[in-house]
Amino acid sequence: MSDLTPNHQPGEPLEPIDGEKLAALAEKNINNPEGGRKTIRTHTEADGLFRNYTQIRNLEPVLVSEPPQLLGDDSAPNPTEVAQSALAACISVGIQAIATHRGVTLTKIAIDIESDIDISPTWGVGDLNDDKRPGVSDVRVKIDLEGDADRETLDQIQKDAIQWSPVVNTYTRPANLTSELV
Template identity: 80%
Template sequence: MSDLTPNHIDGEALAPIDADALKALAQKNIDNPEGGLKKIRTHTEADGHFRNITQVRDLPPILVSEPPALLGDNSAANPTEVAQAALAACISVGIQAIATHRGVTLTKINIDIVSDIDVSPTWGTGDLGEHKRPGVSNVEVSIDLEGDTDRETLDQIQKDAIEWSPVVNTYTRPAKLTSKLV
């Protein structure tokens, strides 16, 4: 058991997802691909000092802030860290779903991500040379998997999770983004 995962005991199977429900969800989307198209809605309000609070569905609000080096109060993860956490969580969900679909019981999914970011453009107020690229680059994902199968199968599961992850695909095939003042 770790402080991060108090509900999981090292070496024991991860709490399973419902394999039949997974199969039914997959079949539902095979039978009706248009039914799989959904809207994701969030609402964010600024609270000052680079603190932002976001409402997602009816869940407790999420605080996002900046570290002192970026003029924040260090009260929460910053937007890029939250995006990176979402990337890891999405990969983890995919790994567990694919493993379940293939009848593999997992005992460990640990994901570490290190990425590079150039903060010198400072939100459009700093070094704005054309050679500058705001946002992350060179994202390195390390996945530690254990389960009741061989290493080759675990490797294929993680590769398939990377290929089909919605957040990985957002990083690698960015969505069309528009903005408007309302």
């Protein structure tokens, strides 16, 4: 048993999602594509020392902070780490959904991500040369899948999950972002 996955024994099938409900959700969105468009809302408040609490739905607030080298108190992952964990989780969800849809039973989904970031612009108060790109520039995703399918099938599942992942597409396609002081 992994410390990260206390509910899963190595080599055993992952707890399955409901294939019938997945098919019904897919059919619903095929029949009504506009019904699939949603608005996601979050609310974040600063708590000092770069600690920020974010309320998502009715869940416990999520703490996001910074490490000491970025003047934080190391109480939680930083924003980029949270984005990267969301990326991995979204890919994992897609892999499990696609595998379920294709009748593949998975026994392992493990995702390692490395990304490169230049923090020298330091929130607009550091090195502000025009060639600076705040944010992640390169992302390397390594996916370890095991299940009752051959390597070619597992590879296609991960490729399709990458193609259709909302978070991958958030990383790779420009989003329209506006801000306003209220």
